Amino acid sequence: xxxxxxxxxxxxxxxxxxxxxxxxxxxxxxxxxxxxxxxxxxxxxxxxxxxxxxxxxxxxxxxxxxxxxxxxxxxxxxxxxxxxxxxxxxxxxxxxxxxxxxxxxxxxxxxxxxxxxxxxxxxxxxxxxxxxxxxxxxxxxxxxxxxxxxxxxxxxxxxxxxxxxxxxxxxxxxxxxxxxxxxxxxxxxxxxxxxxxxxxxxxxxxxxxxxxxxxxxxxxxxxxxxxxxxxxxxxxxxxxxxxxxxxxxxxxxxxxxxxxxxxxxxxxxxxxxxxxxxxxxxxxxxxxxxxxxxxxxxxxxxxxxxxxxxxxxxxxxxxxxxxxxxxxxxxxxxxxxxxxxxxxxxxxxxxxxxxxxxxxxxxxxxxxxxxxxxxx
Amino acid sequence: xxxxxxxxxxxxxxxxxxxxxxxxxxxxxxxxxxxxxxxxxxxxxxxxxxxxxxxxxxxxxxxxxxxxxxxxxxxxxxxxxxxxxxxxxxxxxxxxxxxxxxxxxxxxxxxxxxxxxxxxxxxxxxxx
Numbered sequence: 001x002x003x004x005x006x007x008x009x010x011x012x013x014x015x016x017x018x019x020x021x022x023x024x025x026x027x028x029x030x031x032x033x034x035x036x037x038x039x040x041x042x043x044x045x046x047x048x049x050x051x052x053x054x055x056x057x058x059x060x061x062x063x064x065x066x067x068x069x070x071x072x073x074x075x076x077x078x079x080x081x082x083x084x085x086x087x088x089x090x091x092x093x094x095x096x097x098x099x100x101x102x103x104x105x106x107x108x109x110x111x112x113x114x115x116x117x118x119x120x121x122x123x124x125x126x127x128x129x130x131x132x133x134x135x136x137x138x139x140x141x142x143x144x145x146x147x148x149x150x151x152x153x154x155x156x157x158x159x160x161x162x163x164x165x166x167x168x169x170x171x172x173x174x175x176x177x178x179x180x181x182x183x184x185x186x187x188x189x190x191x192x193x194x195x196x197x198x199x200x201x202x203x204x205x206x207x208x209x210x211x212x213x214x215x216x217x218x219x220x221x222x223x224x225x226x227x228x229x230x231x232x233x234x235x236x237x238x239x240x241x242x243x244x245x246x247x248x249x250x251x252x253x254x255x256x257x258x259x260x261x262x263x264x265x266x267x268x269x270x271x272x273x274x275x276x277x278x279x280x281x282x283x284x285x286x287x288x289x290x291x292x293x294x295x296x297x298x299x300x301x302x303x304x305x306x307x308x309x310x311x312x313x314x315x316x317x318x319x320x321x322x323x324x325x326x327x328x329x330x331x332x333x334x335x336x337x338x339x340x341x342x343x344x345x346x347x348x349x350x351x352x353x354x355x356x357x358x359x360x361x362x363x364x365x366x367x368x369x370x371x372x373x374x375x376x
Numbered sequence: 377x378x379x380x381x382x383x384x385x386x387x388x389x390x391x392x393x394x395x396x397x398x399x400x401x402x403x404x405x406x407x408x409x410x411x412x413x414x415x416x417x418x419x420x421x422x423x424x425x426x427x428x429x430x431x432x433x434x435x436x437x438x439x440x441x442x443x444x445x446x447x448x449x450x451x452x453x454x455x456x457x458x459x460x461x462x463x464x465x466x467x468x469x470x471x472x473x474x475x476x477x478x479x480x481x482x483x484x485x486x487x488x489x490x491x492x493x494x495x496x497x498x499x500x501x502x503x504x
Contacts, residue, residue: 020412031439032412032438036413036438037412037413037438038413038438038464039413238439303416303418304416304418305415305416305436307441326415326438327416327436327438334416356434
């Protein structure tokens with residue numbers, strides 16, 4: 001039963017600053033700091049927040065056939081990406097179920113004789129070993145090298161409306177010239193080589209940072225100090241969850257599993273059906289025929305907090321499960337995501353959520369609950 | 377941890393205070409701190425009779441739902457409706473505005489079974 005939890009290089013910092021440490025995906029991570037998750041949520045939406053997300057995994061794929069290999073492995077067509085583009089994508093099983101969702105970066109590989117792209121993948125903490133094994137298992141026929149870089153790479157997220165101007169004071173490159181879903185390399189804090197992706201998991205503008213793990217404390221404290229006038233705070237996992245939930249970004253293990261496809265999860269924007277990849281035939285069939293189940297957003301009509309795993313009823317029949325539910329700090333509403341049969345997935349459909357054995361009324365509402373800042 | 381010197385305490389982290397012939401009840405400062413941000417409180421119907429130790433409601437924080445237990449048996453005569461729209465009051469003022477229920481005790485003698493502020497503090501410190 002006892003499992004040794006891994007700790008990031010910032011573990012002691014979190015403890016010293018009142019971080020409440022909890023087990024998450026095999027790691028001991030701060031779920032919140034003393035101000036509490038709701039204030040942390042608002043800080044990120046109104047100013048900016050800094051997240052230790054080093055539990056996440058990273059891989060790179062290099063070699064003459066890197067592009068062809070990655071392209072048949074993930075749902076999004078990386079051939080249409082320019083160098084320094086970053087894009088959301090998924091890896092699927094042959095039946096369309098999801099191995100993981102990830103961010104793919106297309107970067108110049110200068111290690112070879114000629115410039116060619118290599119690919120950098122950021123994957124979920126809970127799936128790291130599985131993903132590395134999956135990618136390596138499929139590399140066989142391709143002239144590629146796959147490396148798990150998770151240990152030596154540190155990952156932070158710096159998110160919120162104030163994040164770009166604060167980060168811009170720390171970089172040499174002008175980040176105003178780095179649009180959403182692109183990346184740039186630079187050196188910060190004198191000697192820290194960093195890959196900065198203008199991406200994130202909060203619905204706010206901001207960055208995800210990748211750099212050598214030995215610099216974790218310097219970068220973490222440096223950003224907090226630089227952002228002090230704007231009120232930048234460290235943010236724990238609880239607020240990270242509510243921040244990703246409002247713009248309806250999926251979390252593996254909740255909205256995505258081996259039994260759920262990107263089509264059911266309404267992530268077709270990240271699926272390029274006109275190229276070949278593992279799971280494509282199953283997904284295309286499902287897309288054309290219409291999936292049996294669909295992810296929907298709902299709002300409680302009766303009072304109550306919906307949570308992961310609660311039953312969904314329609315006309316008294318058990319029709320599905322809540323994947324994520326909570327009090328949404330930005331909207332002040334009790335909201336949830338659930339899978340229901342496609343026939344009852346229309347807006348305003350009345351459903352019930354079983355909370356502590358009592359059915360409570362809810363209705364299907366529009367997603368996302370919060371439109372990301374970069375889409376407004 | 378803040379304590380109300382006039383209250384008595386249950387090991388399940390509720391406080392009780394005598395108000396004329398009624399008992400007012402809420403959760404302790406220690407409990408609200410452990411729960412962190414409260415997002416929902418469900419309270420009983422007025423008129424309901426509950427035994428000591430019986431569940432009178434549910435409190436939900438960002439991450440979890442927890443039961444609330446009667447520190448003494450009694451009949452509910454009033455509940456704090458303000459918590460319906462502003463459950464965060466429990467975090468801000470657990471011994472004052474964040475009270476939850478008032479009840480008429482069925483056996484006023486049960487008061488003597490509750491913990492003094494000092495005893496409650498000790499029970500928390502001994503790592504419950």
